[in-house]
Amino acid sequence: MRTDFYPSRVGSEAKLIKREDPVIHNRGKFDGPLNASDLDAYEENGFLMLNDVFSEDEVDIMAEQLKRTLENAKGEKSDTVVTEPEGDEVRSIFEVHKNNDFFSKLASNEHIVKAARQLLGSDVYINQSRINFKPGFSGKEFYWHSDFETWHVEDGMPKPRAVSCSIILTDNYEYNGPLMLIPGSHNWFVSCPGETPENNYEQSLQKQELGIPDKESLTQLFEKAGKRIETATGKAGMVLFFESNTMHGSAGNISPLPRSNAFFVFNSIQNQLEEPFSNASKRPEFLANREGIKPIDPQPTFEKEKVTT
């Protein structure tokens, strides 16, 4: 019998559990682009925004590739292609690090991968990847959640030793539904009430209904943060790293501006998925990679990439 240090959806009570695992593992073991103050900020806040990772030309190339990939997916019947709840606009395409030449190259981008290694303190692999498109006027809200809560309960991720990397490919303003994060929330695990039904993922990708943190816990996290919520606003090309347990969400987007990003979840090679920490059966491979795991070898993505040491 495994001990579950992060129990959730096991009773009717919500609970705030102090995180005992480190945020940054083996600090200093790996070289990479993040300096000491970057690492400090990530450790304290649970996220880090970087503005100078990619050149404007590189951002243009990524945005063009994303657009093309979305267009090619229109009308495609596949589990990895997710549409808006109402309508058939493509919202997300999963598994792009395996199924798409360009994005598989981007998934091993040396700047990104080296940063992920600095944060996780080990070799890393991709646990999940996707590109997201949130259309203007009708992009739906995404309620507060910790990714780790889902990955732990539904996918059997043992520890919060994963980091999400969002490469933001449209300008993000306060008015077009940017990601919102509660600083410091990664230090607390919100054990959510309720139980996980079979195949929850089929609807949870469109609208989250389970693993929902209670208002009381969210209010406590907000107050611990000094009543602050950070919004990931910035120019296209911004890279956001956020810790697997950081509480985040986003409002709907009624503005005319769409939002798009490429999204990679790096997991520590020492934190590979086990049996789910619940009675549910495993989610599909495109949501939770288990097959053929091997460490990523960092590579330049673009012809003349900036030197990232």
Next chain:
Amino acid sequence: MRTDFYPSRVGSEAKLIKREDPVIHNRGKFDGPLNASDLDAYEENGFLMLNDVFSEDEVDIMAEQLKRTLENAKGEKSDTVVTEPEGDEVRSIFEVHKNNDFFSKLASNEHIVKAARQLLGSDVYINQSRINFKPGFSGKEFYWHSDFETWHVEDGMPKPRAVSCSIILTDNYEYNGPLMLIPGSHNWFVSCPGETPENNYEQSLQKQELGIPDKESLTQLFEKAGKRIETATGKAGMVLFFESNTMHGSAGNISPLPRSNAFFVFNSIQNQLEEPFSNASKRPEFLANREGIKPIDPQPTFEKEKVTT
């Protein structure tokens, strides 16, 4: 047969119609708290935010009165009390300038009323009033709309010669669903496709389904604004005046912070309601005042009000 200079919901085509009516009427005719640059900004943008109208003590009094009024309305069955679409939390209470001692006094606040007279260039009266409470975590979005479009089509307001005054009683951050406005949009009337059914107001107060501007027109307004959307963020006590035809909306509020405000629509005494510019029957008095109209005599609301000349 009246000529309708602002036709809407009369066909299937959306259309952008240039506003021919002035924004500020009879500039200089009335004394008041707004200076020349305030008036210029309102004329250009279609809205104006003022931060020093009320003292902190006065803001506290207003917030307390709002809270008390909402609590007293709980469970009350009345057309003027509107709850959230899902749940029974009170979202708005209408007609507070008639039914509530404090808010009727606030509705004739000398600073506010004199400003309204400066903008409308005539004596003014209240066309509609309400207090709004948008709860934390679950405040729903309000899609883009021009109030004048509704007031014209459904209430028979002849011209865009009205101004909404929102006294914002909670701190408004970018993350708790502040009002968003498109600068300069008051200079264009978006003629919306579709027709108005009977008793549209009963659902439109909860979720707007008709008189919805089309995406193409919204995009044009956004582009004319230099691709800008302004958010009404600021400290509690901020006063926002916005022109009846200014395009505005708000995202949902998933943050723990509620939002509340007192809301008064001042109409020019020379712009009183006629027959609706549609086949629909008139909306009720609490949405569109027609009875016993007389000019407001500006009065101090609080004991030691700041002198507003």
